[in-house]
Amino acid sequence: MSTKQKILTILRQDGNIVSGEKLAATLDISRTAIWKAVRELEKQGYHIEHFPNGYHYLVSDVLEKELITNEHLPTSAIFIKEETESTMDDAKVAALKQQTSPALFIAEKQTGGHGRFGRAFFSPNGQIYMSLLLEPNQTFEELPQYTILAAVALSLAIDHYTGKQTQIKWVNDIHLEGKKVCGILSEAISNFEAGRIQHVILGCGINFSLDPQSFPTNLQTKAGPIFPQANPSATRNQLIQLIWQYFFELLEDLPNNKYLEIYRSKSMVLGRRVQFSQQGVTYHGKATKITDTGELVVQTKQGDKTLSSGEISLEAIE
Numbered sequence: 001m002s003t004k005q006k007i008l009t010i011l012r013q014d015g016n017i018v019s020g021e022k023l024a025a026t027l028d029i030s031r032t033a034i035w036k037a038v039r040e041l042e043k044q045g046y047h048i049e050h051f052p053n054g055y056h057y058l059v060s061d062v063l064e065k066e067l068i069t070n071e072h073l074p075t076s077a078i079f080i081k082e083e084t085e086s087t088m089d090d091a092k093v094a095a096l097k098q099q100t101s102p103a104l105f106i107a108e109k110q111t112g113g114h115g116r117f118g119r120a121f122f123s124p125n126g127q128i129y130m131s132l133l134l135e136p137n138q139t140f141e142e143l144p145q146y147t148i149l150a151a152v153a154l155s156l157a158i159d160h161y162t163g164k165q166t167q168i169k170w171v172n173d174i175h176l177e178g179k180k181v182c183g184i185l186s187e188a189i190s191n192f193e194a195g196r197i198q199h200v201i202l203g204c205g206i207n208f209s210l211d212p213q214s215f216p217t218n219l220q221t222k223a224g225p226i227f228p229q230a231n232p233s234a235t236r237n238q239l240i241q242l243i244w245q246y247f248f249e250l251l252e253d254l255p256n257n258k259y260l261e262i263y264r265s266k267s268m269v270l271g272r273r274v275q276f277s278q279q280g281v282t283y284h285g286k287a288t289k290i291t292d293t294g295e296l297v298v299q300t301k302q303g304d305k306t307l308s309s310g311e312i313s314l315e316a317i318e
Contacts, residue, residue: 003029007041022054070245087129091132104132127210133200145293148171168263168266170269176226182204182226210225260292264290269296270289278305
């Protein structure tokens, strides 16, 4: 552990003002070395108050492996970058290099992020951009509904830290108070010779804490942050940790379909009229059911239409 990390640990654990003299004696280094290390921590984004009698740690939102880890994701399986083109691409490269999974890839800044159908999306700095690499080694028919599991885990974690109730727009968007705060993208890498899915990658882009007015004008009525205030009630580390804690708990609970019950209860489309396009034809109807395999059943004048996430995008909800 570096000197900076040792000082950070002491300040966090103490919770009060810790004198430079005490830090120096504990770590057997000079007061000057303490001061330099504190300055380096501040440059990294940590908030530390300076007093005549010492230093006091304030809650900071710097991404840290040690605060995200859980029994399924050791620190050695968490990779954090200052900037990347896409965490999905980072996960794909890691899969090709036979990275042990599960593994989590996170970035402070993402320059080439995209959603379903290759759509680019607004990616301001300091939000949450992450992708989870899994190695199910199963046939397509055997695969769990990973996108739905991730949506439920995200929704529950956001509920926990906001005290509000999120909704899920089929199949992969999380909405809070009528605005999209998170999108999920899942991709599979197949082994055609073996007929099995070798890897699955779950990507998440989360609007964590932002001024709602900072969104592009055309998005302000559609998208928003989880925390519009300057001082959110949770850190990104806490939210990320809880998301994947919930995800792996739901995964371990299979084949119990409790996650589907939660998903359906949080649906913002069931029972409502929707519009969608399929093979160049626009349909209108009422969303009546989400199947056990995550498909949406819409009752239209032309009969029931069963929609999969890969072939349509909901265009309107009435």
